Structures are given as C-alpha cells and as structure tokens.
Amino acid sequence: MDNVSNVSSVLTLQGFDVPQERAFLAFLLATLGYMVIVFCNLLLLITIILDKNLHHPMYILLINMPINDLIGSSALFPQIMREFLSNSESIEFPACVTQAFFVHIYASGVTFILAAMAYDRYIAICRPLQYATIMTNAHLMTIIALIWGSSLILIGVLFILLLRLPRCRNNVTHTYCDNPSLLRLMCADTTINNIYGILTVIVTQPMTVALILYTYLQILMACFRSKSTDTRSKAMQTCATHLVVFLLFECLGLFTIISYRLKYLSPGLTKFIGVSALIFPPTLNPIIYGINTKEIRKRAIMRLKKNVFPM
Template structure:
C-alpha cells in the first residue's frame, strides 16, 4: 500500500518531455540543414585546431597548451546539444530518457564552466607575458601549465559533479521540461521536494565562479592596458591590444549570454522564448567562433592550419 502511494506521489517514469520548438513544416528542413551544417563546422574547425596544436611541437607554447582546452570544451558542449537538437527537429519527437537528459545537462554545464575557467587562465597567461615578460619563462613552466590545466578540469568536474549529485538525490514528480534541451535549472523544476540546498549551492557556485573569473579578467586587463600605454613600441602595443580585445570580446559574449540564461530562470517576467533563444546561442556561437578567433587570427597557428589542410586533408 505504501509503495502504491509513493508511486502516485512521485513520477518515476524514465521518459521526459522537452519543450517543443513548434516548427512549421516548411521550416523543418532549413532548421535541420542549419543545425547539421553548424555541428559539422564546429566539429571540423575545433578538431583541426586541436590536431594542429597537438601535432606541431613548435606550437607547444604555454598559451597554446592552455588554448587547447577551449576547443575540447567546445566539442563537449556542441556534442551534448546538437545530436539531440537535430533528432528533435527531424523527427518532431520531444521524448528523452531521463538518464540521457541528465547526461546532456552535465556535459553542457561542463562546457560552460570549463570555457569560463579556460578563458580566465588565458587572461592570466597574457598578463604574465605582457606585464612581466622577463619572468614569463620562469613563471609559465611546463609544470605550472600542467597545474593550471589540472585546476581547470579538476575544479570544474568537482563543482559540476556536486551540483548534479545534489539534483539526483531528490525525487521527481513531473516529466515535462520548460526547455528544448536539458540543464540543471530545468531538471530542478521536475522536483517536488525542498530544493533550498540546491538553490543555495547553485547561487554560491555562480557567484564565486563569476567573482573569480570577472575579477581576474578585470585585474589582468587593466594591468595590460596600463603596460601597453606605457610601452614606447607601437607595434608591441598594437599587437597586445588586438589580442586582448579579441579575447575580451569572446569572454564578454559568453558571459552575457550565459549569465542572462541563468538569471532568467529566477525572474518570472522574462520571456521563456528569449531565454531559450539565448541559451541556444550560448551553445552555438562560441564553439563556432572560438576556433576562428583563436586559430585563424593567430598568425603562427593559422599558417600551421593551412599547411595541415593542404598536406593532410587536401594533398595534391
């Protein structure tokens, strides 16, 4: 009798229902084509960037070794989102297994957190290179680079893993998500139990990570600007400012879209369509733009990429 009442109270169905895109029949094929081409471009560009850096020892500089983490996280985020998105568009099926939904959400959060942490460490690297050039080789040693990369992955896996452990301990009594893809806030809406601990941990996680990331970015770039304006070498100043401006633009774009999506869950008056739109942009544009920004705009990497494509992919 008790088990029957518990089954009535909690929905233990393994199938969840995602929010529909409500695509008209004439839009289905263009949407499928756009999603498939976007995913193929993201896969191609990021894999090319990874292979170029890994296979060329001349590119094994501290900045490039840190940069290598960015396309890896982009591939994680894109691969967590696009296959399910393409399936939904093509089959008009909104059903998804709960385990698959949790997996998708976990890797989407790993992508977001890892990208922010990587961009933060890249800013630190640029700060040492521009503001303390004579100390760069002694500070940014291989051992220090490995510690920084380990910190990126270790801290990200720990905080996101704990986030989902707190989620999975709670019983579900709903099966319809308010989002077209899975993330922690949308999965939390399925819970019919006290989510105070989850909410507090989520807010603290966002606050601390944003404080560290934005604080580091703000401090390092202010110091870089001061160093650039004090420099008498016009070419050095111009190159440093161009590199830092590009880096800052990528960081701000990710921060604005990601933070709006997180905050929008806690503000009832915000349009759900706008939230879904910006949430999807966060998973589409950074993974597509990052390899172009950091690959093609960096002369040394660009030359190696063109050489790799010419000799390995399109041999004469």
C-alpha cells in the same frame, strides 16, 4: 508517493515547434552547423597538438578551448538534430541528466579557461623576463588540472545533490536539460541545491571575472608604458581577442537568464536565446583564435593544404 512511484523515465522537452514540412530543413541546418563547429574546433585542436612550433604555454592553454567547445556543442546538437528528424520532444531521464551535466561542465569550463589564458598573457606581457621561469611545464599542468578538476568537482557535487531527490514530474520547461529545469521536476525540498548553486556562482563568477579584468587592466597599462609600437600592437591584439570571447559568452549567458524571465518575449525568440550560448561561442572561438592568431592561421592553412587539399 504515488506520483513518485508512477513517474515515467521519459521526459518531454519544450521543443522548437518547427512545422513538420520544415523539420527536415531544420535538421539539415542543425547538422551543417554542428559539422562546422566540429571541423573548426578539430582543426584548431589538431594544428596545435601536431605542430611542435606551437607547443608554447599560450597555445597549450588554448587547446582547452576547442575541447570545451566540442563538449558544449556535442551536449546540445545531437538532441536538437534528433528532435527535428524524429519530430519528437522526448528524452530519457538518464540522457537528460547526462546532457545537463556536460552543459554545465562547458559553462564553467569557459570562464576558468579564459581566466587561465588571461593569467598567462599577464605574465608574458607584464613580467616577460620571468615568463620562462613561472610558466614551466609543471606550472602549466597544474593550471590545466585546476581548470578541469574545479569544473568536475563543482558540477559533480551539483548533480549528486540533484540525483538524491525523488522525481514526480516529466515536463522539462526548457529546450534542453540543465540543472534548474531538472530541479523543477523534483517533488522534495530543493533548498540545499539552490543554496549550493547560488554559492557556486557567487564564488566562481566574481573570482574569474575579477582575475580577467585585473590582468587585462595591467596589460593595458603595460602597453601604454611600452615604447615599442610592435609590442604594444601585439599585446592589444591579444587582449582584444580574449575580451571579445569573454564578453560574447558573458552577454549570451546573461541574455539567456534574462530572456526566461521576460514574459513578453515570443517563445521562439526565448528558445533561440536559450541555445545561443551553446551555438555561437563554439562556432566563433576557433575562427577568432585561428584567424586572429597569425602563427595558428599559417600552420592551419599549411595543414589543410597538405592533408585536405593536396596539390
């Protein structure tokens, strides 16, 4: 009880151990990376929102991707930039909990958004004549509400269970705050938290992965049955784009989990893998969707020419 009552409100993260003479360069690189992520995702977001020609179910669902990527990157980068600039690995407990909450919202949001986009493409390609009657505005809003509502409820309960526990430690064994690292700071029985966390993963991951794999399998079968070369090409391109994003996030998440259990990996590599899932997908998603989707690419270039580089 003395440990609980005397515990500090300031936590210590497992920093990147950047030498002081290179800290400012690391800060500049982190700032540049964050600016690239914000610019690319905002460009994709603004292009879809402001261009009425893109107000179709596929693009409206896609809006959720840059919003989610901005949440994930904004949960990580400001803390890393502050660490490099101030050469301090400390973080206030409320800030740590807030960071962890949004990191988990981002992680759950990715799988739900990709599952919703896979469902949309399945209806469009496998049931094209019914697409307009199925993907109505009301149905679309229901899907979006389910994406964010499910994430907020699942992650909200996770952190309600966390915050009920007394804390008696200050050293976070991670480069950023998340639920597992925060649980290690608690000095009470965490069985309920562990069971809930495992059940959440067991329920959501197989469900979303199964939906994505089933829909793309159906799409591929429809493509091979189609006599139209153009239809087959467009469908294959859409599938490839979504699958690249899905596999990228799943592989990075898996590598992150495995890396912290492989003791022979260097600490630097372990830390880099740990933040990779919050860096690479938010950077690559707007590029993959923006460049690979002809309509978005054309509209985004037009908007840049008009507002950023006027002739």
